[in-house]
Amino acid sequence: MRLPRPYLVPSALLALVLSSCPASAQGKMSPQDEAIYRQMVQSMGANPDAAMAATKQADASRKWTEAKGGLIHYRIEGVFQGQVNVVGGSTWIGFADVTDRVVIELDWNLGQSKLSGVPLIQNTKATTRNLRNPEPKCLPPILKGDYEHYDLLGVKNGLSGALELQVRTAYPAVEVAQNCTGARTRVPASLKTRPEALVVLSPVLLDSHGPDSDNLSLSKDRKSMIHKQGGWTWTYTPSLRK
Numbered sequence: 069m070r071l072p073r074p075y076l077v078p079s080a081l082l083a084l085v086l087s088s089c090p091a092s093a094q095g096k097m098s099p100q101d102e103a104i105y106r107q108m109v110q111s112m113g114a115n116p117d118a119a120m121a122a123t124k125q126a127d128a129s130r131k132w133t134e135a136k137g138g139l140i141h142y143r144i145e146g147v148f149q150g151q152v153n154v155v156g157g158s159t160w161i162g163f164a165d166v167t168d169r170v171v172i173e174l175d176w177n178l179g180q181s182k183l184s185g186v187p188l189i190q191n192t193k194a195t196t197r198n199l200r201n202p203e204p205k206c207l208p209p210i211l212k213g214d215y216e217h218y219d220l221l222g223v224k225n226g227l228s229g230a231l232e233l234q235v236r237t238a239y240p241a242v243e244v245a246q247n248c249t250g251a252r253t254r255v256p257a258s259l260k261t262r263p264e265a266l267v268v269l270s271p272v273l274l275d276s277h278g279p280d281s282d283n284l285s286l287s288k289d290r291k292s293m294i295h296k297q298g299g300w301t302w303t304y305t306p307s308l309r310k
Contacts, residue, residue, distance in 0.1 A: 132271045136309045138179050140271055143305045144172040146218075150299030154196060154215045156239025156258035161202050162209030168194040168217040175309065176268055181229030189220050206248035213240025213257060221261070231266045269293045271306035 132140060148168040155162040174187035194217040199208040216238035226232030237260045243252040273293050274286060283296045292305040 131308065132178060132306070135178065138177050139175045139184055139309045140178050140306045141309055142172070142174050142176055142268065143307075144174070144266075144268075145303045145305075146170045146172075147301045147303075148218060148299050149301075152215075152217060154199070154211065154239065155209055155242045155244065155255055156260070157242075157255040160209075160242070160244045160255055162242060162244060163200050163202060164196040164215070165198045166194055166196050166215070166217050168192065170218060170220050172220070172223060174223065176306075178270070181268070183223070183225045183231065187223045189223065191219050194218065201245070201248070203248060207245035209245075210243040210252070211240050212242060212254075214238070215240055226265050229268070231268060233264045233266055234261065235264050236261045266302075269295065269304045274306070 146169065148166065150166060151163050152166040153161050154164045154166070169192040171190040171192075172187050173190075175184040176182070177184050194215060196211070196215050199211065201208050216236075219236045219238065220233055221236055222234040224232050224234075239258045239260070241257045242255045244255060245251075246253050271293075274290055276286075285294050286292070287294060287303075292303050295302045295304070
């Protein structure tokens, strides 16, 4: 006899099943409630184990949505590693391998997707190494000061539930070789300030069972979310306000 193929319940129907159980909505089910719940799910053609897993995931996520005062505390650490043009003038180019780091501590209203209070910012001094010209045969630039890749000056609420970061890059005076190997010319120091958007990842992702992607993953202890983009690795570690 050929057995029927497993039946997958549409997500809308499964959500209706999950919300129809008062015990699961209020807290942990009793053994009697769980037995009734499993029987109800099975009678609809769904897998009771899968439904129970979804229920437990929803229960785990509820702790974030019902946090004290609606606030989640975040520690957001950004680490940059990459090749950067460290010459501020628009005419010249000189590359270096740059490392930088910033830490942001903030309170986030999850329901409103808004910043609460004043964030704390910790900037770290950038490091540069392996200065070079884009043409390997040409002389490298000589920095006459410190290059600061990413100084975070301020954080405020941005558009569409994101943060708006005010970022400054400081270019030192640089001596570059004219005609590749000729006499040196001096490029003056300069500052560039710009706004950048940073999305605050929802802590509910920590209770997700979805697969990791190339640019988004969870830490091994499942306490942090890690996002990689443009040479940056951003680690979001949320915690409940006490």
